[in-house]
Amino acid sequence: MSNKLNKASVLVLNRNWQAINIRTPEDAICQMATGVATGLEIEAEDQIRPVSWAEWLTLPIREQDEAVRTVRGAIRMPTVIVLANFAKVPKKRPKFGAKAIRERDGNRCQYTGRVLKPEEGSIDHILPVSRGGKDAWDNCVWACKAINSRKGNRLPDEAGLKLLTMPKAPKELPMTALIRNHQGIADWRLFLSE
Template identity: 30%
Template sequence: MTSTAHILDRTVVVFSRNYLPISSVNIRRAIALIVLGKAEALDFGSETWFVRSPNLVIAVPQHLRLTIASTERIWKIPPVNRREVLKRDNQSCQYCGSNKRLTLDHVIPVSKGGEHKWDNVVTACESCNQRKRDRTPLEAGMPLHTKPKAPMHPTVAFAENFWHGESAYSP
């Protein structure tokens, strides 16, 4: 038998009306969605937890589907700026992995036609930035740890992680 405290630590994956996984919520929020009629249970052959109150027993599945039309906010790709690039690159140099004295670096230098766009700007520590100078990573012999790209919509990122099994979702 699972204790109530243990059940309340669980998470539930919430799908949109179109079956796109959009978020992971705690079981308290899942109960509220069910009780208010905003979500329905999805049966993927997964475990169901029973939460009891003095006069009610609620079955909470691992997966819910919203029954209401969710008006998603319009999400725009953020501007290429220091804060956003540092966030994307996990506050670490994309050449050596350091997290000290970070700057921004144009992978293809502006002097060589590089633009100030998401796929050309990375986080670099001062020493790597100085060592690379006005060269491409290939010319400098300094490969990037990750290929720079624009951030993706949070819902798309969650769905991608969910389907590839890399999310923080834990049944």
């Protein structure tokens, strides 16, 4: 049971009901109990209501609900909570890596312009690592493996190549755009645009 309490499965909304984070039920219950957040009782898409902690303790456990057992009895685990006093939507830059480079470059080889399947491309360091190049947004592009291999440890102009666009770090995105419902929690679908 403690495994369920420590698995990030509660969607956190700001006070404007915008998705901003994911927390564990343990964190969510603590936030609800201290008045930092309110749980949402969700019966259907048009039947959503904020519930105070005192009332949450009395909610019946439905068939689809997960519950935590306490000395006072079973408590329904929340799936979505709303923060009482937080209105911002935090922003975050995608984590640097091959997938993020590929997405930034639109799955397109930055030398030929050809759209690639993920397995057809790889990261190319414009200034090769062997010559002091860094793993950085402005030094890495998505390139087809054959071109990348042909370029080797040379600069693009030394290999007779020209970049289509100069790479740069992607813009920070609102957290709302980065949250994914990998667990398929039905209640989350009301608040995420996937």
